[in-house]
Amino acid sequence: DVKVTQSSRYLVKRTGEKVFLECVQDMDHENMFWYRQDPGLGLRLIYFSYDVKMKEKGDIPEGYSVSREKKERFSLILESASTNQTSMYLCASRRASYNEQFFGPGTRLTVL
């Protein structure tokens, strides 16, 4: 079975802190994604990566950056956390030639 793991289930940070959210997949998938999920808004794509060292902006990249130095790991970085970044963050991966995405358990981030 494909496994996508995220470094934390719950995270509390202060405004202005630098925040790292880590995602690891174990199935050698080329594509990886970061979404944020908010009530009534569904899932919104922040960034995605087709392969190592490649990244593309999604629909809401402002305030975020990403890093993909290894194929299995995709990191989401909040350079200076703000209260409006309080949300559930979901990571996903898929093999390039298939379209099913596999999701991690999510990180619920609270910025105080």
Next chain:
Amino acid sequence: AQTVTQSQPEMSVQEAETVTLSCTYDTSESNYYLFWYKQPPSRQMILVIRQEAYKQQNATENRFSVNFQKAAKSFSLKISDSQLGDTAMYFCAFIGQGGSEKLVFGKGTKLTVNP
């Protein structure tokens, strides 16, 4: 741009009954995939069912089936013999084959199965 609309923010059903969740989408592409994902409370999102647009036959997975109406751009999910474990958020999603690699999600329907 593709859009996915789920018009029912919340639904409820009695255990063992059948419920249908609605989804419509907008696209100019001729070939694409449609998905239903399930997100149980505090648990991981998982794929329920997938439909390829060029296949006329509706996809089925055990108690889950879809009614895919390509001309109407409609993709509803039917859950038969509802179980308490079906309580979840359900998301309809679309991905085109015209170059975009991004999955487009609806806003979700919260389904509650009552005992």
